[in-house]
Each structure stands twice: as structure tokens, then as C-alpha cells.
Amino acid sequence: MSPQQHVDRHLEPLSQPRNFRRRHNSWSSSSRHPNQATPKKTGLKNGQGKTKDDECFGDDVEELPDTDFDFEGNLALFDKAAVFEEIDTHERRCGPRARGVPSDRPTRYRHDENILESEPTVYRRIAVPHPANREFCTDSGLVVPSVSYELHKKLLSAAERHGLTLERRLEVTGVCASQMALTLLGGPNRLNPKNVHQRPLVAVLCGPHVKGAQGISCGRHLANHDVQVILFLPNFVKMLESITTELALFSKTQGQQVSSLKDLPGSPVDLVINCLDCPENAFLRDQPWYKAAVAWANENRAPVLSVDPPARALDCGVDAKWSLALGLPLALGEHAGRVYLCDIGLPQQVFQEVGISYHSPFGCKFVIPLHPA
Amino acid sequence: MSPQQHVDRHLEPLSQPRNFRRRHNSWSSSSRHPNQATPKKTGLKNGQGKTKDDECFGDDVEELPDTDFDFEGNLALFDKAAVFEEIDTHERRCGPRARGVPSDRPTRYRHDENILESEPTVYRRIAVPHPANREFCTDSGLVVPSVSYELHKKLLSAAERHGLTLERRLEVTGVCASQMALTLLGGPNRLNPKNVHQRPLVAVLCGPHVKGAQGISCGRHLANHDVQVILFLPNFVKMLESITTELALFSKTQGQQVSSLKDLPGSPVDLVINCLDCPENAFLRDQPWYKAAVAWANENRAPVLSVDPPARALDCGVDAKWSLALGLPLALGEHAGRVYLCDIGLPQQVFQEVGISYHSPFGCKFVIPLHPA
Numbered sequence: 001m002s003p004q005q006h007v008d009r010h011l012e013p014l015s016q017p018r019n020f021r022r023r024h025n026s027w028s029s030s031s032r033h034p035n036q037a038t039p040k041k042t043g044l045k046n047g048q049g050k051t052k053d054d055e056c057f058g059d060d061v062e063e064l065p066d067t068d069f070d071f072e073g074n075l076a077l078f079d080k081a082a083v084f085e086e087i088d089t090h091e092r093r094c095g096p097r098a099r100g101v102p103s104d105r106p107t108r109y110r111h112d113e114n115i116l117e118s119e120p121t122v123y124r125r126i127a128v129p130h131p132a133n134r135e136f137c138t139d140s141g142l143v144v145p146s147v148s149y150e151l152h153k154k155l156l157s158a159a160e161r162h163g164l165t166l167e168r169r170l171e172v173t174g175v176c177a178s179q180m181a182l183t184l185l186g187g188p189n190r191l192n193p194k195n196v197h198q199r200p201l202v203a204v205l206c207g208p209h210v211k212g213a214q215g216i217s218c219g220r221h222l223a224n225h226d227v228q229v230i231l232f233l234p235n236f237v238k239m240l241e242s243i244t245t246e247l248a249l250f251s252k253t254q255g256q257q258v259s260s261l262k263d264l265p266g267s268p269v270d271l272v273i274n275c276l277d278c279p280e281n282a283f284l285r286d287q288p289w290y291k292a293a294v295a296w297a298n299e300n301r302a303p304v305l306s307v308d309p310p311a312r313a314l315d316c317g318v319d320a321k322w323s324l325a326l327g328l329p330l331a332l333g334e335h336a337g338r339v340y341l342c343d344i345g346l347p348q349q350v351f352q353e354v355g356i357s358y359h360s361p362f363g364c365k366f367v368i369p370l371h372p373a
Numbered sequence: 374m375s376p377q378q379h380v381d382r383h384l385e386p387l388s389q390p391r392n393f394r395r396r397h398n399s400w401s402s403s404s405r406h407p408n409q410a411t412p413k414k415t416g417l418k419n420g421q422g423k424t425k426d427d428e429c430f431g432d433d434v435e436e437l438p439d440t441d442f443d444f445e446g447n448l449a450l451f452d453k454a455a456v457f458e459e460i461d462t463h464e465r466r467c468g469p470r471a472r473g474v475p476s477d478r479p480t481r482y483r484h485d486e487n488i489l490e491s492e493p494t495v496y497r498r499i500a501v502p503h504p505a506n507r508e509f510c511t512d513s514g515l516v517v518p519s520v521s522y523e524l525h526k527k528l529l530s531a532a533e534r535h536g537l538t539l540e541r542r543l544e545v546t547g548v549c550a551s552q553m554a555l556t557l558l559g560g561p562n563r564l565n566p567k568n569v570h571q572r573p574l575v576a577v578l579c580g581p582h583v584k585g586a587q588g589i590s591c592g593r594h595l596a597n598h599d600v601q602v603i604l605f606l607p608n609f610v611k612m613l614e615s616i617t618t619e620l621a622l623f624s625k626t627q628g629q630q631v632s633s634l635k636d637l638p639g640s641p642v643d644l645v646i647n648c649l650d651c652p653e654n655a656f657l658r659d660q661p662w663y664k665a666a667v668a669w670a671n672e673n674r675a676p677v678l679s680v681d682p683p684a685r686a687l688d689c690g691v692d693a694k695w696s697l698a699l700g701l702p703l704a705l706g707e708h709a710g711r712v713y714l715c716d717i718g719l720p721q722q723v724f725q726e727v728g729i730s731y732h733s734p735f736g737c738k739f740v741i742p743l744h745p746a
Contacts, residue, residue, distance in 0.1 A: 015416055121567050140566050163622050168544045171718070175739065182737040191736040193513050194494050226733050229454055249536050288549035345544070347597060347625035360599050362565040366548065366557040 015289060037082060045153040048356060079136045125359035126328075134331035134372035136339060142361045144341065144370055146331040149279055149311060151354060154158075158353045159346050165208065166242055169326075169344050174217025175323055176342045176366050177273070177307050184305060184322065185270055191226055200270040202226045205293050205301070205318075207284055208236045208243060211308050215275030216246035218307060223253035230269075234289040237257040259293045272297050274318050294318050309336055328356070340368040405593050426658050445465055468713035469493045499701075507704035509712060515734040517714065517743055519704040520548045522652055522684060524727060528700060531726045532719050539583065539615055542699075547590025549678050549715045550646070550697055554595060557678060557695065558643055564599055573643040574601045576675070578666050579618060579689075580649045584681050588648030589619035590746035591680060596626035602644075607662040608632040638673075645670050647679040647691050667691050682709055701729070702743060714741045 008028070124143045136147040160166065182191065185200045208214035216231060223229040231250060233243075250257065258264060276293055277285075284290050297304060298320045306320035306373040311330035323336035326344050343366045351358035362368055396622050397570050433444035497516045507519040520528070533539065553566065558573045579585035579593040589604060596602040604623060606616075623630065631637060649656075649666055670677060670691045679693035696709035717738045724731035735741055 011408040055536065119570070121569075123566070125566075142566055146529055162625055163618050165540065167540055169536065169542045171544045172548055175545055175718070179739065185737075187737045191513055193496070193498075193736075196494075197492070219719065221718060224716065224718060224733060225735055225737065245536050249720065252535055254721060310610060343597065345548070345597060347593065347622065348627060349625040360597060364558075364560045364598065365568075 015213070042243060066120065076179075096195050105129050126361065127357040128328070129355040134329075135373040136329055136341075137373040138361050138368055140363070143373060144329065144361050146311075147328045147333045147356075149330060151356075152328065152330060155346070155351065157354070158350050162343060162347075162350055164347075164350070167245070170213055170217045170242065170246065172344050173214045173307070173326060173342065174221045174342070176369060177305075178217040178221035179216070180226065180322075180324060180342075180367050181218065181271060181273060181305060182225060182227070184303070185227065188334040199226060199228050200302045201265065202229070202271045202273060203264055203297075203302070204229060205276050206231065206279065206296060207278055207290070208239060209278040209281050209284075210240065210242060211275050211278045213240065213246045214243040214307055215273055216243065216272060218275075219255055220250045220253055221281045223250070223255035223346045229253070229255035230264060231255055231257045231295060232261065233259060234287075244251060261289065261296050264296055268300055269302045272300060272302045272304045272318070274304050274309070274320060277310050277317060279310045304337075306336060322368070341370050342352060342367050425454065435706045440559060443724060451602050452660070477506070492638040499734065500730040501701070502728040507702075508746040509702055509714075510746040511734050511738070511743060515704065515744070517734050519684075520701045520729075522703060524729075525701065525703060527638055527727045527728070528719070528724065535720075535723055537720075542544040543586055543590045543615065544585045545566060545717050546680070546699060546715065549717070550587070550678075551594035551598065553593065553695075553697060553713060553715075553740050554644060554646060554678060555598060557676070558600065570600060572601050574603070574638065575644045575646060576642045576670075576673070577602060577604045578636055578649050578670060579604065579606045580651055580654065580663070581607060582651040582654050583613065583615060584648050584651045584659075585611065586615040586619045586641070587680055588646055589623050591648075591691060592628055593619070593623045596623070596628035602626070602628035603637060604628055604630045605634065605637060605666060606630065606632060607621070620627075625640065632733055634662065634669050637669055641673055642675045645675045645677045645691070647674060647677050647693060650679075650690060652682050652683045677710075679709060698743075713740050714743050715740050 027066050039090045046325075123137075123141050126143065126145055128147050128151065130148070130151075131145050136144045136146065138144060151262050154248075156169070172180050180365040181202065181281055186189070186204070190198065190200055202219075202222055204215045206215040212233065216233070219231045221230045233247070247257070260306070261311065274297065276290060294317060304318055306318070306323040308326050309320065309330075309332065313343055317335065320337040322340060323332055324340045324342050327346055328344050329339060329341055332339050341361070343360070343362045348360075417492065418723045438710040473567075473603055496510075496514050499516065499518055501520050501524065503521070503524075504518050509517045509519065511517060513691055529542070532542070553573065553627060558564070558575070563571065563573055577588045577595075579588040585606060586594045589606070591605045594604045596654075606620070622631070647670065649663060667690060676694040677691055679691070679696045681699050682693065682696050682703075690708065690709050695711050696705055697713050697715050698705065699715050700719050702712060702714055706714050714734070717735070720734075721731055
């Protein structure tokens with residue numbers, strides 16, 4: 001059982017529609033043996049104290065008789081010294097396996113032997129100033145520390161200075177968040193020319209800020225891919241320029257924009273994308289539309305993907321099943337659900353400029369799952 | 374054998390390094406049975422007149438004895454009328470299978486029955502004015518017509534007018550082309566924290582035009598993902614603004630920029646990304662740096678991915694193994710290799726504005742393989 005599937009079972013609310021349960025999640029398929037490379041400590045924490053039997057046999061495990069295996073007694077039967085001596089003798093005799101003493105090395109290598117001395121793998125390749133109290137790790141065991149909201153903001157300003165403008169970042173975020181949403185919706189099984197009558201329905205909830213603009217960009221890319229999108233954005237007299245631009249582009253799709261909660265569907269949608277919260281516009285949370293949007297999302301019973309959510313849980317917020325963090329994660333808590341990290345295209349030197357020693361944890365992907373470390 | 378693999382076998386030059394041969398290509402894995410949904414006509418053309426035996430047994434098929442099966446004789450033995458009558462009788466007796474006559478319909482459906490009348494699948498969902506002489510189809514059989522260079526340009530101008538700026542398109546193209554390149558380089562097998570000594574080496578060849586800027590964007594995203602990138606761009610006194618911006622961003626990565634061909638590696642690289650050609654700057658082809666770059670690419674023996682190549686083969690150009698077309702394909706010929714299509718985020722109404730009736734062929738992906746139709 002992979003860490004994802006495990007976390008999945010624990011965080012899955014009972015209220016979800018059945019077709020969202022045992023879905024294969026291709027975002028975590030890049031590693032076939034995700035735990036192999038994970039440091040042991042992490043593996044244990046992921047398991048949250050559950051035993052292997054628990055994972056394998058589910059809830060029926062309580063019925064098994066309590067006959068513990070005597071590990072210590074069994075270990076005492078094992079003559080370590082003798083076994084190691086046997087291994088040593090064997091290695092000395094069979095040349096190719098003798099390592100460490102250069103003169104013993106064979107002059108020819110077999111086709112399955114590595115002639116390079118492999119260096120130990122470094123799992124801690126990102127270092128942040130003032131490390132926060134939360135760390136994550138990737139499927140391959142790389143450690144990804146969380147950053148404070150202030151440092152994250154500083155990072156984005158540095159990116160902006162070097163030409164990685166908000167417009168660019170909105171576009172990458174839209175592409176990557178929609179790629180993740182398309183997978184969560186069922187990917188090729190759902191979006192298939194043979195079942196046009198089954199177009200998935202997604203509600204995108206946006207606040208009137210940059211985080212909301214990210215949601216509009218994501219909504220546009222989803223609508224471009226044949227998903228039925230209903231975009232909720234409250235009416236404001238003066239809108240941010242980035243919101244206006246994204247809205248103009250969204251209006252060229254078949255997606256629908258609404259500014260009143262009563263225009264959102266009453267029956268469960270397939271996915272809610274939550275872009276309501278922005279730490280800098282905390283006053284918005286007191287407004288009636290915000291409270292109504294949160295109430296709608298909680299009543300709708302659809303699974304929620306939060307894009308770029310704030311670190312702290314809000315008493316009045318929407319609980320997410322999945323969260324997508326951008327660049328580096330904040331110290332996201334339980335309310336964020338399963339955390340994914342999105343590559344928004346920041347080059348290494350941009351990280352350096354704000355004091356972060358950075359080495360990409362993404363491998364060949366643009367969105368990767370993170371696990372609590 | 375899937376259409377990809379088939380095309381692969383036929384287009385594969387002998388000169389390629391062995392590790393690029395039978396690679397599993399996840400870009401075409403969205404459909405398990407790609408030919409099932411393909412109209413029969415298309416399927417035949419894909420096979421280019423080859424029989425099933427040909428595909429299955431390869432070149433040895435000529436040695437089989439020439440004993441043709443007598444289809445017509447066998448058909449004559451078959452009493453169609455009797456069989457249809459038997460089917461009709463059976464359907465009338467077993468209610469659930471009787472369709473068409475409403476009163477015959479059962480009031481209860483079994484769990485594996487579809488209560489919706491399924492409409493016939495439409496495979497031709499994109500219509501262009503003045504259809505060109507070339508058509509493609511997707512894995513699921515959707516027909517994708519090619520467009521002229523002029524119409525393609527008109528389409529991008531319309532996108533620009535609606536706010537889908539060059540900057541945005543450069544970013545999406547960079548993300549999607551680098552996602553494709555990362556897959557071609559071996560994906561998770563190659564980019565893995567355990568084999569840091571095996572970082573893939575990619576040469577990106579760019580001309581001093583917008584197509585070159587796309588290459589620089591792709592190079593930056595590859596460098597962000599730990600790929601060793603060497604970017605070739607000839608020296609020009611005055612550069613396009615889009616080139617200058619992309620270069621500034623690229624310079625913040627660990628990628629290396631060179632303006633002289635002699636600084637490119639002499640030994641084979643893992644992949645060459647070709648962004649040298651632009652139909653509007655045809656005079657560049659006569660310049661010494663262009664000829665030298667083409668000669669270097671052909672001598673290097675690395676497989677070539679062309680991003681947004683022109684429709685006609687150039688006598689002096691680089692032959693690609695793969696080509697990535699943007700939005701809608703041009704009438705790409707043999708020199709383009711296997712054709713892939715990239716979703717650069719154009720909304721449906723932008724297509725309509727230039728007279729293209731459009732319905733996304735992408736399903737849940739941003740890059741899909743196209744096959745000759």
C-alpha cells in the first residue's frame with residue numbers, strides 16, 4: 001500500500017460519491033516502490049502507528065488472536081558473527097563482489113555491474129532560512145521543507161523582478177492545476193469521445209484576489225478540455241487587473257460565470273476547486289457571500305481541491321481533500337488534505353536570491369505528491 | 374500493435390542510439406485499444422496496406438505459402454435471413470434486450486445496463502475553411518485536419534487580441550514541450566535522485582525569432598528539472614523583445630548558453646530540440662551559422678524533437694524523429710517524424726473567430742499523438 005492510498009483511506013470523508021473512492025491516482029505513479037527510498041522514520045509516521053496487518057486486512061484485524069511473534073527470542077537464535085564470516089569468505093573467493101580494496105578489483109566487469117562508485121543519495125537538497133516546524137517528503141524520499149507565507153511572498157516577488165510575471169505564473173498554475181483536476185476527475189476514462197453525455201461538472205469558487213485569478217485560469221483550461229465549468233466570483237465594483245484579464249479569456253470558453261450562490265447547482269458536482277482564501281484579504285471572510293460559498297461547498301458533498309491554500313485552518317473555511325501548493329509548500333495542516341506540489345517554473349537562482357538553497361524535487365513531473373515527514 | 378509503435382518502426386532511423394529504441398511512450402497510453410475507436414477506413418490507411426500477418430510476423434511473412442482463404446465461398450454457406458430471425462425471436466422473448474419499442478421496455482434495469490440511449494460517436498468534430506490536403510487522427514479516432522500556415526497565424530493573432538499574449542503562449546509551450554521532452558528522455562527512470570551521475574544532456578537549437586523563443590522557454594523548464602541544457606542561439610546585434618525576456622529567465626537556471634557551434638558537445642547528446650526554422654525568416658537558412666547548426670545536428674546522431682516546425686521539408690533542414698505542433702497541426706510531411714499536438718490554451722471562440730468549428734480533441738491531456746489519417 002503506497003503512502004497516498006494509505007492517507008487516502010484515512011482522510012476520505014464518508015459523504016463522498018462512490019466514484020471518487022478507490023480511484024487510481026496517476027500523480028503518484030512515478031515511483032513503483034515509493035517507500036523504498038523513504039527514510040524509515042518517515043514511513044512510520046505515514047503509517048500513523050498502524051501495523052501491516054491493519055493495512056492488509058482492514059478493520060477485521062481486531063478479530064485475529066493476539067499471538068505476538070517473539071522477535072527478541074528469535075534473534076537470540078541467530079549467530080551473527082558466523083554468518084558475517086561466511087559472507088566475507090565468499091566475497092573474497094568470488095572476486096567480482098569484493099569491494100573497497102582496490103587491488104582486489106577485477107579488471108573486467110559483468111554487463112550488470114556498475115563501474116561507477118555510486119555516491120550516497122542525498123535526500124535533503126532544499127534548505128530554507130528559519131525552517132518552519134513542518135516538513136514533507138516526496139515519493140522518492142526527498143525532503144521538502146515548508147516556508148512561511150512571508151518567505152513565499154518574497155520568493156514570488158523575486159520571480160516577478162526577473163521576468164517571471166504574474167501573467168506567466170497564472171498560466172502555468174492554470175495548466176498544472178487543471179492537469180491535476182483532470183486526473184482527479186477520472187482522466188481518460190471520463191473524458192472520452194464515446195461518453196459525451198457524461199461531461200464532468202466542476203464548480204470553481206474564486207475570491208476577488210490573485211488566488212481567485214489562479215482559479216479562473218484553471219477553470220478556463222478545464223473548459224477548454226470539455227469539462228462543464230461553473231465559475232463563482234462575487235460582484236465587485238472595481239476588480240484587480242489580473243482578474244479582469246482572466247475573466248475576459250474565460251468568457252471565450254463554454255464555461256459559465258455566476259456571481260450569486262443561488263446559481264450554483266443544488267445537486268453534487270464532480271469536483272469543487274476552492275480559491276476563496278487569501279491571507280491578505282482576511283476581512284473578506286466576514287462577508288455574506290464568503291460564508292454562503294463555504295456553506296454551499298460543505299453542503300454539496302463533492303470532493304474539494306484547494307489551490308494555493310493558506311497555512312492555517314480557518315474556522316469557517318472549506319475542508320479540502322487535496323491541496324496544491326505552488327513552488328514550495330506552506331506549513332499546511334489537516335484541513336488541507338493530501339498535499340501536492342506544483343512546479344511554477346521558478347529557476348534555481350530565484351530561490352537563492354531569497355536565501356533558499358534549492359534543488360528541484362520534481363524529477364520529470366510538474367505536480368508531485370508530498371507526504372508528512 | 375498500436376499505431377505509434379507501427380509508425381515508430383517505419384520512421385526509426387538506423388543511426389539512433391539503442392536506448393532510444395523500444396521506449397514506452399506514455400503520451401500515447403491514454404487509450405488502451407487505440408484502434409478500436411478508429412473508423413475502419415482510417416485504420417486501414419494507418420496500416421499502409423500491410424496485413425495483420427505483416428504486422429505480427431514482420432518481414433518473414435513472404436515465406437508463408439500463398440493459400441488464400443475463400444471468403445466469398447464461405448459467406449455463401451451462411452444463411453443470413455435465418456440467423457437474423459433467430460436473433461429477433463430471442464430479443465422479443467428476453468425483454469431487457471428489446472430496444473426501440475417503448476412499451477416493450479422493462480421497468481427495471483440491471484446494474485450493468487445503460488439507461489441512456491447512446492448517441493453515435495462523432496469523430497469529425499473540427500472543421501476548417503479550405504481544408505488542406507492532410508488530415509490526422511488521435512488515438513481515439515477523432516479527426517484533426519491540418520491548417521495552412523496563414524490560417525495558423527491568423528488563429529494566433531486572434532488569441533493575442535483576446536489576451537492570450539505571446540508571453541502566455543511561450544510559457545504554456547515551454548511547459549508542454551518540456552513535459553514531452555522529459556518523457557522522451559526516459560521520465561522517472563532517468564530523473565531519479567538515485568542516479569544524479571546520469572543527468573540527461575539536451576541541446577536546444579534556436580533561431581533569432583519567436584519559434585526560437587519557444588525553444589528557450591522549453592530549455593528553461595528542462596533546466597529547472599535537472600536536465601543539463603546547452604542552448605545555441607546565434608549572436609545578433611538586435612534581438613526580439615520576446616527572445617531577450619526568455620534569455621534573461623534562462624540565465625537564472627544552471628543551463629548554458631552558447632552562440633558558437635564549436636561550443637556544442639562533439640559526442641552524442643540525449644536529445645536535440647530543434648527551433649531553428651521559421652517560414653517568415655527564410656533568408657536565415659542561407660547564413661553560415663544555420664548551415665553549421667544543421668550539420669552539427671545531423672552529425673550528432675541524437676534523436677531530434679522539432680517544436681512548431683514548418684509544413685514543408687527543407688532541403689537543408691534537420692530531420693525530426695518527433696514534432697510538436699501547436700493548437701492545430703500544419704500539413705507536416707515525412708521530415709517531421711511522429712507528430713504530436715500541444716494544447717496551448719486557445720478557447721473555443723478564438724477558433725470560431727477565424728472560421729474554425731472546433732471541439733477539443735485533447736481529452737484529459739495537453740499533448741497527444743496524431744496519426745496519419
